[in-house]
Amino acid sequence: DRLVDEKTDWCRPNNTRSKNDLVRKPCLTNPEYRNSLRKMLASKVEKMKEYSMHDFSLGDECLFVVGDYDLCFSDTCRADFKRFVKEEYGTIEKLNAEYGTTCKSFDEVEPLPFESAKEQDQIAGWVDHRLHMDSVWAGIFGFCRDSIRGVAPGARVGYEGSNLHVDSYSAGDYWKLSRAMNLNNIYYQPFQAAALASFASKGDLLGFGWIGGYGAPHAKKHNYETQYRSWLTLLKGGNSLWVWNAGGPSSGSVSAPEYEFYDYFQDALSAVREMKAGLGKALIRAERQADFGIYYSPASIHTAKFMGTRLGNDAHLQDISQLTIDLGFQPFIYSPEQVKGGMLLRNKPKAVYMSFIQSISMEEAEALKKYVAGGGVLIADICPGVRNAHGKLLQSGLLNNVFGISGSTGNSIKQGELVPDGIRLVGRTLVLPYDSGVSLNGGRAAGRVGDAPAIIHNSYGKGRAVLLNFSIEGYIPSRVNWPENQYAALMRSILANLEIFPDVKTGTQVPGLEVTRFKSGGLQYITFLQDIVSTSIELTGSSMFVAVPDKKPVTKFTATMPSEGYVYNVRDGKYMGKGRQAALGIKVLEPAVLAVVPYKxxxxxxxxxxxxxxxxxxxxxxxxxxxxxxxxxxxxxxxxxxxxxxxxxxxxxxxxxxxxxxxxxxxxxxxxxxxxxxxxxxxxxxxxxxxxxxxxxxxxxx
Known part of the structure; x- marks a missing residue:
């Protein structure tokens, strides 16, 4: 049944849910539903066992709800919320102090729908309610996985094309979901792809987007998605390629009615053959390198939703993730659980970026401080750590001394022109959201935004912190202006001042180029894949259905590797000499793969x-x-x-x-x-x- 909310599921004829109907159908904590679900799964898997089935998808586009409906307030979800907050707070006194209530026991605690929470200014209770729903949604997948494994031990279980966007009502906490499933194929977005790769466990079955007959491009010889996505999936850390569909006569099929593959799908087949000839195994067995951290905070996402701001939403996370890639890095997404567990100290990323991360716990703050004090670099935009992990505003931000600031509360957001010092921005004036309440308290400012300091630098222990007192907005749509993109120029300059550079340098700024490194002991694979961004290539069609011409331009550049070695062009099987540099010429949508080997x-x-x-x-x-x-x-x-x-x-x-x-x-x-x-x-x-x-x-x- 795809675990969907039946009243808002997109494939059903009518949306029957009203604004005040806040009980999900089915309710995922209802014991009767869970028991019937367990029996149904066990019955289906039992029939499949004889076919050696090992991987099970619970469905495509499994959505907690479609639309802004603040679910679920069933009797069983309300009871489960009481259990959830009891585990979180431990004592009713602590909860009362947080909520400003006088409950005598956890039995008296009730979750509040959005409108009621707003009327009562009960942000902590509402953020906790949404965090609970995140756990309920992830929990049902864990329940299904365990039910299936009861019949098929060791099975990989998950979903496809689900939790498409970062949003409160979708209940999609990617970290919690990654703990509950070990099979996932996403609709590709840069942030979701980075989160999937960052949170995956060894042995998970991962896909990074569908390819196939979308738009029925049967008359075309080459198709953008079948060329680009096939390779991108492998280079993102995927170990499976998902095709929609191979149904023969259907309009979206990759094969004709007689089951011969269409011409446009030959590029994907060629790529798969090459991957299966050894390249896929080499990269899958190697350790993919991700060197630039991005903080992911569901509590901050829910806080922003309650405040009614678009800051820190899905678009911002996509922008920061793609900008990181375009600057030559690979993003690694850090959850609060990973940060509290000391992963920053173990991974030692070049920097960690916090995009409107208002709501953090004391434990998170201490872990971040330890990371910076030990030599790390922390970059944040508006209002970092001004609220606790339940969204409650603090008298003083937990990271104020790290950034050398005071006065930031998140209640003074305005629009203002960005005028950075020493950075030339070409093109339109940037008018961006900023926090007018920020003042310096040990940090030093570079430039202004509106009536406040724009970029604030501060030293903390052995490390450094940079507060960008503005929010980057609309980077992805502006990528066509590469290499004179204002956001790219701004961030490149800031990182250069921090002496942060990509490990692999290309000399010139290559539009749409993604560089990925894989390590296997002392051996490195370095891949280069160029997307169609600000190139001379002409496309027909729109979005993912575009046709690609036979002749594609070649982009030439010299790659400088992080260390010296014996360099090989893997796809060509050619030795390129000993050193740190290699001259390359790559075609759009087709990767180059170098191996840097410590021996000849x-x-x-x-x-x-x-x-x-x-x-x-x-x-x-x-x-x-x-x-x-x-x-x-x-x-x-x-x-x-x-x-x-x-x-x-x-x-x-x-x-x-x-x-x-x-x-x-x-x-x-x-x-x-x-x-x-x-x-x-x-x-x-x-x-x-x-x-x-x-x-x-x-x-x-x-």
């Missing part, structure tokens, strides 16, 4: 023992990567192919083998395998080096 690869060796094997017996073979320094050897992927006596590849015997120096493999042959001379072909993914060996299969021809 001097070919590979392959041998089979014994040289003759009978039908049904095991063949043993050895792979060795030769290098100029065996002490520095790292894991490489070697592609193995078995060729039968008729010259045909037998795919089920081959595969992508992780090899660290050398590897011993064995393969049992079929009882009726073709007798004669067989060939094993090995190809090193990085260098393109190849080796062959032969063996004989004895036995009777059948």
């Amino acid at each position: 690869i001097e070919g590979i060796s392959l041998s089979a023992v014994p040289g003759r094997v009978e039908q049904g017996q095991k063949l043993r073979y050895s792979i060795k990567v030769n290098s100029n320094d065996a002490t520095k050897i790292e894991e490489q992927i070697v592609r193995i192919q078995f060729i039968n006596p008729r010259g045909q590849e037998v795919e089920h015997y081959g595969g992508n083998i992780p090899v660290t120096g050398s590897a011993e493999q064995e393969q049992r042959l079929a009882l009726n395998e073709a007798p004669g001379i067989w060939t094993i072909v090995a190809r090193d993914l990085i260098s393109g080096s190849m080796a062959k060996t032969c063996f004989i299969v004895g036995g009777t021809k059948r």
Whole structure:
């Protein structure tokens, strides 16, 4: 049933929910519903077990509610809210102090709908109510996962295309959801993609957007989504590619009625073949590097909703995430739970950005202070830490001494012209929201916004903090102005003053270029993928349905790597020399992949023992990567192919083998395998080096 609210589900004929109807249908805490759901899931999974099903999606576009409905106030949700706040506060006295109430026990505590909470100025109670709904929504997926695993142990369970936007009423706390599921394919957005990659656990099944027959581009030879999204999914950290759909006669199908793939889908098939030839395994097994932190605070999102401001909403998080990428970094999203657990100290990001993060706990504040005092860099925009984790305004912001400010409350937001010192902004005047109540208290200002300081720098312990007393708005729509984009120029200058630069430099500003690093021990893979932003390419169509011409421009630049090594162009299988630089020419939507290796690869060796094997017996073979320094050897992927006596590849015997120096493999042959001379072909993914060996299969021809 996709776990949707039946009264607002988009695929049902009518929205039957009224403004004052605040009980979800079905209510996710109702024990009768949960029991029927458990039985239904168990019954369906039991039937699928015989087909070796391991991954289960609970549906596409599973939405808590569609629209601004402040659900759910059923009897069971109200009772569960009492349990939730009791766990949060511990004693009724602490809750009363926070809410300004005189409840004698938690049984008297009631969640308030938005309108009632506004009338009573009860922000803490309403923020807690929304945090509770976040837990209820995530909790139902955990319940479904556990129900399915009761029948299919170890199954991966989740959803697709759901919780599309950051919003209070959608109940989508991405951290909580990531703890409740281990299968997810999103509709691509830069923030959601970064959150999915940041919060995922090892072994999760991840997709980063659909490709397929959207818009039925059957007459087109090349399609933007099928080219770009296929590669982007892998480079974002995905390990699965999701296609809608392969239904043959349907209008959105990637195949014709006779099930031949359309021309426009050939680009995706070509990309998948290349990934499955070893590149996919190499990047999936490596550790994807994300070096620029973005703070994600559901409590702050709910606080902003209560205040009626658009600051800190979905668009702002998308802007900051995409701007981070366009400046050459990769964002890592930090949840309050991760920050309190000390992850900032372990990960040591180049910087952490707080976008309208008003509401933080004392524990979060202390963890952030420890991070900065230890040498970290904290960047924030309007009103950081001026409220507690329940949205209640504090007398003094918890991070004021970190930023060297005073007076910030969030109640003095105005619009003003940004005039930064020492930064030339080309184009239109930037009139942005800012906090007019901010004053300096140890920090030093650079420029003004309206009647207040614009950029405030402060030293704290061994680290530094920067308050941008304004909110970046509309960056993504303005990307077409690259490289003279005002926000990009502003942030690049601020980061340069902090001596923060990308680990991989391109010399010139390449529009739409995304750089990603993967580490496998001392070996690095560095990828470059250019989107269509401010390029000379001409498109037809709109949005994700655009057609791409056959001939695409080549962008040339020199990449400078973070460390010296032996550099290989992986997709071309070519050695580019020893050093830190490589000259590249890339086509839009097609990636370049470099490997920086701490040793020179001097070919590979392959041998089979014994040289003759009978039908049904095991063949043993050895792979060795030769290098100029065996002490520095790292894991490489070697592609193995078995060729039968008729010259045909037998795919089920081959595969992508992780090899660290050398590897011993064995393969049992079929009882009726073709007798004669067989060939094993090995190809090193990085260098393109190849080796062959032969063996004989004895036995009777059948």
